[in-house]
Each structure stands twice: as C-alpha cells, then as structure tokens.
Amino acid sequence: VTIAVDAMGGDYAPRAVVRGAVKASVEFDEPVLLVGDRPAIEAELGKMKRFDQSRVSIKHSTRVVGMNESPSHALRHLADTSIEAAWGEVRAGRAQAVVSCGHSGATMAFGLRAVGRLPGVDRPALAAIWPTASGPVVMADVGANMDCSGEQLFQFGVMSHVFARLALGIENPQVGLINIGREENKGNEPLRRAYRLLSESGLPFVGNIEGKDIFSGLAQVAICDGFVGNVLLKFAEGWEMSRRRLLSSLARRDKDKKSWRGYLMMKPVLRRHHQVFDYAEYGGAPLLGLGGLGLVCHGSSTAKAVKNAVGLATVSLRQRLVEHLREGLRPLRHLMSGPKRVSRPVEAV
Amino acid sequence: VTIAVDAMGGDYAPRAVVRGAVKASVEFDEPVLLVGDRPAIEAELGKMKRFDQSRVSIKHSTRVVGMNESPSHALRHLADTSIEAAWGEVRAGRAQAVVSCGHSGATMAFGLRAVGRLPGVDRPALAAIWPTASGPVVMADVGANMDCSGEQLFQFGVMSHVFARLALGIENPQVGLINIGREENKGNEPLRRAYRLLSESGLPFVGNIEGKDIFSGLAQVAICDGFVGNVLLKFAEGWEMSRRRLLSSLARRDKDKKSWRGYLMMKPVLRRHHQVFDYAEYGGAPLLGLGGLGLVCHGSSTAKAVKNAVGLATVSLRQRLVEHLREGLRPLRHLMSGPKRVSRPVEAV
Numbered sequence: 001v002t003i004a005v006d007a008m009g010g011d012y013a014p015r016a017v018v019r020g021a022v023k024a025s026v027e028f029d030e031p032v033l034l035v036g037d038r039p040a041i042e043a044e045l046g047k048m049k050r051f052d053q054s055r056v057s058i059k060h061s062t063r064v065v066g067m068n069e070s071p072s073h074a075l076r077h078l079a080d081t082s083i084e085a086a087w088g089e090v091r092a093g094r095a096q097a098v099v100s101c102g103h104s105g106a107t108m109a110f111g112l113r114a115v116g117r118l119p120g121v122d123r124p125a126l127a128a129i130w131p132t133a134s135g136p137v138v139m140a141d142v143g144a145n146m147d148c149s150g151e152q153l154f155q156f157g158v159m160s161h162v163f164a165r166l167a168l169g170i171e172n173p174q175v176g177l178i179n180i181g182r183e184e185n186k187g188n189e190p191l192r193r194a195y196r197l198l199s200e201s202g203l204p205f206v207g208n209i210e211g212k213d214i215f216s217g218l219a220q221v222a223i224c225d226g227f228v229g230n231v232l233l234k235f236a237e238g239w240e241m242s243r244r245r246l247l248s249s250l251a252r253r254d255k256d257k258k259s260w261r262g263y264l265m266m267k268p269v270l271r272r273h274h275q276v277f278d279y280a281e282y283g284g285a286p287l288l289g290l291g292g293l294g295l296v297c298h299g300s301s302t303a304k305a306v307k308n309a310v311g312l313a314t315v316s317l318r319q320r321l322v323e324h325l326r327e328g329l330r331p332l333r334h335l336m337s338g339p340k341r342v343s344r345p346v347e348a349v
Numbered sequence: 350v351t352i353a354v355d356a357m358g359g360d361y362a363p364r365a366v367v368r369g370a371v372k373a374s375v376e377f378d379e380p381v382l383l384v385g386d387r388p389a390i391e392a393e394l395g396k397m398k399r400f401d402q403s404r405v406s407i408k409h410s411t412r413v414v415g416m417n418e419s420p421s422h423a424l425r426h427l428a429d430t431s432i433e434a435a436w437g438e439v440r441a442g443r444a445q446a447v448v449s450c451g452h453s454g455a456t457m458a459f460g461l462r463a464v465g466r467l468p469g470v471d472r473p474a475l476a477a478i479w480p481t482a483s484g485p486v487v488m489a490d491v492g493a494n495m496d497c498s499g500e501q502l503f504q505f506g507v508m509s510h511v512f513a514r515l516a517l518g519i520e521n522p523q524v525g526l527i528n529i530g531r532e533e534n535k536g537n538e539p540l541r542r543a544y545r546l547l548s549e550s551g552l553p554f555v556g557n558i559e560g561k562d563i564f565s566g567l568a569q570v571a572i573c574d575g576f577v578g579n580v581l582l583k584f585a586e587g588w589e590m591s592r593r594r595l596l597s598s599l600a601r602r603d604k605d606k607k608s609w610r611g612y613l614m615m616k617p618v619l620r621r622h623h624q625v626f627d628y629a630e631y632g633g634a635p636l637l638g639l640g641g642l643g644l645v646c647h648g649s650s651t652a653k654a655v656k657n658a659v660g661l662a663t664v665s666l667r668q669r670l671v672e673h674l675r676e677g678l679r680p681l682r683h684l685m686s687g688p689k690r691v692s693r694p695v696e697a698v
Contacts, residue, residue, distance in 0.1 A: 133594070146529070146537060178580055180492060211582065211584030216587060224580070228580055231527055231573070232560065232581065232584055235584070235585075236560070237561050238560060239563075239585070241564070242482050243622070245482070246482045247618070250618045250622055251618045258615075259615045261614060262610070262614025263611065263618070265608060265611025266608045267611075269600045273596050
C-alpha cells in the first residue's frame with residue numbers, strides 16, 4: 001500500500017513532513033508518496049541520510065491551501081493544491097490513503113469530492129485519539145460537524161467503534177455518549193435519540209458518560225458533536241502546555257534549590273508522564289465516513305507525529321478499515337429512518 | 350451580613366460543612382446560619398474547639414433534597430428541606446446569601462421561587478471560577494442551561510463580567526466567547542448572535558476564543574452554554590485526578606528510586622502546582638441572575654472549600670454584587686429585543 005503524504009501542510013512543512021514520511025517508509029516498510037512542490041521536497045530529501053529511495057516518490061503540485069482559506073473556496077477556486085493532488089492519487093488508485101498536517105477542512109472537502117462518503121453516513125467525522133492512563137480513547141466528532149442530529153452521533157459511534165477495534169487493536173471497545181449526567185434522559189433531543197439508537201444497535205454501549213469518564217476507563221469510544229469535541233481538544237492542549245510551564249517555573253523559583261534538584265531527578269518520569277498524554281504518539285486523526293482513508297494531523301506536527309500518523313494509516317489499510325466501516329454501517333441503516341437533519345459542516349481545525 | 354449555609358448538602362455533610370462554616374465565621378468575621386437537622390449540627394459543633402458562638406446559629410429543617418431527585422419534584426413534593434429553609438431565611442431578610450454543597454439544580458429552583466430573577470435575565474447561570482496560572486477565569490454557564498440562545502449567552506457575559514470585577518477583584522476583565530475558532534463568523538446562529546450583542550454592548554469583548562485560550566490570559570470571562578461548560582469542568586476534574594495518580598505511580602515504579610526521591614523532594618512544588626488548579630481555592634460557584642445571592646459548591650467539598658465559598662459569598666455581599674448585576678443589565682436590555690428562545694433548564698450538576 002502507498003500513503004500519499006501532503007508534504008506542504010503544517011507549521012513545519014515541508015521539512016518535518018518529509019522527514020517523518022521517510023522515517024515511516026523505513027519503519028513500516030511501505031512506500032510513501034510525497035505530494036507538493038518537487039524542488040522543495042527534493043531539497044529536504046537531499047539533506048537526509050541514506051534511505052531506500054525506491055520507497056519514496058514525489059507527486060508534484062503547485063499550490064497549497066492556506067490555513068485561513070475556506071474549504072468551499074479552495075474547492076471552487078484553488079486548482080492543483082497538494083491536498084487535491086494527494087486525493088487525486090487515491091482516486092486514481094496510485095495511493096490508498098492521504099495524510100495531511102495542513103487544512104483539515106480542505107482535506108475533508110477534497111476527500112469528499114474524490115472518494116465520496118460511505119452509504120449511511122450523513123457527514124464524515126473527525127475522530128481524535130485521546131491518550132489516557134488506561135489506554136487510548138477515540139473521540140468523535142472533534143470539529144467537522146456541529147449541531148449534530150441523533151443519527152449523526154450514532155454514526156460517529158458505529159464508525160469510531162470499528163476504528164478503535166481495527167486500527168488501535170482494542171479488543172471490545174465500549175461506546176459512551178458524552179452528556180451532562182449518566183441518566184438516560186439527560187441532554188437534548190439529538191442526544192436522547194442517539195442514546196436510543198446506540199441502545200438498539202447491538203454495539204457495546206455503556207450509556208451516557210460525563211467529561212471525567214474519558215479518563216475512568218469506562219469507555220474507549222466517546223461520542224459528542226464537533227463543537228464540544230473541538231473545545232475539549234483545544235482546552236486540553238492549552239491546559240497541558242500551561243501546566244508544564246508552571247511546574248518547571250515553580251520548581252525553578254525554589255530558593256534552596258531542593259525542588260529544582262527533585263525536578264531534574266524526576267525528569268525521566270515527567271517525560272513518561274507527558275508521553276502518556278501526548279497526541280504525537282498517534283499522530284493522526286482519521287476522517288471516518290469517507291469512501292477512502294484520510295488522516296489529518298495537528299498543524300504543529302513534528303516529524304515523529306507525521307511518522308506515527310503514516311504508521312496509523314498503514315495499520316488501518318492492512319486491517320481494511322474502510323471496508324469494515326462500510327460493512328459495520330450496513331446492518332444499522334434500518335435504524336436510521338425518519339426525517340433527516342444534517343448538521344452544518346464547520347471548518348474548525 | 351449573615352450567610353445561610355445548607356448544613357445537610359454534600360458528600361461530607363454535615364461535618365465538613367459545619368466545620369467550614371464555623372471557620373469562615375471566624376476568618377471573615379460575619380455570622381453564619383447553619384440550616385438543617387439541629388441535633389446533627391449541634392453534635393458537630395460540640396466536637397469543635399472554642400469559637401465565638403454568637404457568630405453561629407442554627408435554623409432547624411427536617412429534610413434533605415437527595416442528589417437523584419429532580420428539582421421540579423423537590424419543588425412540588427418536598428417540604429422543609431434544608432435548601433428551601435435556607436432560601437426562606439434570605440426571603441425573610443434574616444440571611445443575605447445561601448451556600449450549598451447539595452443539589453445545585455434544587456438550589457437554583459428554590460432560589461428562583463424565593464427571590465426570583467433579575468430583570469433582563471431569561472434564566473440564571475451557574476458560573477464556575479477556573480483557576481489558571483494567569484489568574485482566575487469565570488466560566489458561565491457550566492450546567493444550568495443547555496441549547497442557549499444568543500441573548501442568554503450575552504446575559505451570561507454581562508453578569509460574569511460584573512462578578513469577575515466585584516467578587517474576584519479583576520480590574521478590567523476581558524470577555525471571550527468560547528467557539529471553535531477565533532474568526533467572527535464561526536459557530537452556529539446563537540453564537541453569532543451573542544457575538545454581535547457582545548460587540549455592541551460596550552463590554553471589553555475580545556471576540557471568539559478557543560478552548561486553549563482559557564489558559565492564555567486572553568480573557569478572564571469565558572462564555573459558553575451549560576452543556577459545553579459542564580463537560581469541560583468534569584473533563585478537567587477527571588484529567589486532574591488521573592494525572593496526579595499517574596505521576597506518583599510512575600515515580601514509585603522507578604527501580605533505582607531516584608525518581609521517587611525527586612518526587613518527594615519536589616512535593617511542596619507539586620502541591621503549589623495543584624493548588625493553582627484547585628477549585629477549592631474559591632470553593633463556590635455563583636448562581637448569577639437570581640434576585641439574591643446563591644453559591645453552590647462541589648458535592649465533595651472539604652471544610653476548606655466550604656470556608657472559601659462562605660468567604661466568596663461575604664465578599665460578594667460587601668461588594669453589593671446582586672445590586673450591581675441589576676444595574677449592569679439595565680442599560681443592555683434594549684439590545685435584547687426580538688423573539689425570545691429560552692433554553693430548557695437542565696439538571697446537570
């Protein structure tokens with residue numbers, strides 16, 4: 001399988017992206033296709049130590065989707081961007097997945113145009129992998145859809161469950177619906193509708209979960225609408241950064257240096273502690289519900305994050321994720337009758 | 350001023366509540382009125398060291414609102430609960446504020462019945478004080494209202510701004526609207542409406558903020574609907590607990606004990622670090638928009654948290670918070686014309 005990597009997307013592109021992709025081609029022993037400005041990509045490749053050049057190829061494209069551009073504008077007016085070209089390779093069968101650290105809304109939009117969506121899916125979701133002390137939790141949606149219907153939340157649950165099982169190897173992932181209390185009747189109409197659908201679906205559904213349950217091991221799949229998920233994700237990012245800074249500055253301020261020595265002594269443990277909550281361990285967030293495989297990465301992804309995202313794409317392809325999503329959705333489509341209310345797409349991340 | 354404290358509410362009631370309230374009566378030099386089962390309260394008071402008994406009185410009541418009871422049920426069918434009796438004292442002018450670690454929905458409901466709401470307020474909000482490295486951030490709503498209208502979000506902003514200024518002493522608190530991006534047009538219709546109202550209000554409005562901005566010092570007031578706020582609050586609680594456990598267990602597992610020694614050496618710094626993010630430093634969350642002052646505390650509040658909540662109530666009364674809320678809302682009521690869509694009350698916390 002070949003992974004098409006958008007070499008131009010992200011704060012540290014093309015350097016971090018090219019390095020991460022090349023490392024992934026070595027570690028996972030699969031070819032990568034770097035998509036973007038050929039001279040820039042070649043310049044980065046030239047700086048790297050020896051690697052198997054037969055595993056790395058380039059697809060030239062001339063433009064990049066800026067982070068402030070709207071996906072709909074990009075779709076209509078920007079031709080030959082690296083994101084579009086990457087999806088073009090998937091459509092043509094020369095690659096099997098797209099990984100981008102660039103514009104996630106545009107990655108979704110061009111993906112929809114290139115490979116469509118799976119039957120039974122109103123809108124694909126962006127699912128994040130949340131590292132916790134008791135293992136990863138898949139959270140969807142985290143920014144592709146807001147004001148979701150009960151049907152949509154249900155679809156996120158079905159798809160995230162398949163992803164957690166196949167791509168993350170969680171044996172029997174439990175699905176929880178994020179709400180403001182555990183009781184069945186909590187929340188608004190879409191939440192209560194999603195609750196009923198999940199109950200009837202045969203999925204291992206633990207019911208409503210609260211924000212704190214993401215860390216309690218109660219569920220390995222946490223469902224919410226894209227507004228809530230996006231705010232949570234960014235909140236966690238901000239808190240994490242603020243905490244790290246505060247801890248080292250408090251330790252440094254200690255007059256007799258004892259705390260500072262203690263801080264240095266437990267540095268390895270602090271590092272492992274941070275690692276447990278480090279998104280870069282997974283690297284990419286899958287777009288679930290597209291007719292093909294797409295992963296988006298944080299804009300500030302390092303080479304390591306890119307490498308891990310390509311690794312996640314590789315595993316997902318080997319496990320035939322998209323085919324299993326299609327099959328997982330099929331028997332549940334009869335549950336989703338009634339009037340449709342499809343969320344507005346948002347352009348959050 | 351006298352603070353009526355619901356002595357029967359909370360996981361550690363009446364013990365922690367009585368102890369906290371008595372300590373507050375000493376530290377803030379104001380009388381407290383303990384409301385609840387007289388024999389139980391007297392038994393706790395009997396165990397305490399000497400204190401000024403003229404500062405502590407008891408109002409007997411026979412019942413307690415259970416945490417699983419709905420506020421509407423409590424309103425209709427439960428007579429003479431400690432929450433109702435506490436608000437009764439406020440209504441009768443024998444107390445000026447209610448503090449409860451019990452059922453927050455019932456504290457709101459009985460408060461509405463006893464003292465009503467301020468003109469221009471559709472529904473009172475529950476506002477949490479979020480401790481951050483750059484000082485406290487007032488977040489509203491955190492669980493009293495979901496699916497809020499733009500007008501309601503705006504009201505939360507107006508009231509939280511007054512609270513941040515008077516009760517927390519923040520000089521010129523900046524107001525931010527929690528959204529999935531900084532751009533003006535982000536979010537759904539209520540968010541865009543709230544954005545316009547806040548822009549026109551003359552408040553120091555910094556615009557949309559993201560989840561991570563709660564820690565960036567960009568705003569000291571963060572506005573969201575009660576669903577988002579409640580999930581965030583509980584998420585943070587769960588993460589905090591999970592992190593503390595993980596850090597000590599990682600340090601303990603270190604074979605050559607170096608990390609563990611370092612951990613012990615920096616214990617004071619870790620404590621200060623936790624303290625920065627410790628809700629108990631403020632103790633209570635105000636119900637903003639009632640015709641009187643009410644604060645609700647976390648169910649697992651310690652005596653220290655109760656003491657600080659009574660302290661916050663004392664400061665709020667001295668600063669004439671409710672009167673200033675009334676005055677702060679008055680000139681803005683002309684902005685809130687048009688059809689009303691009032692959120693459903695929820696019973697989240």
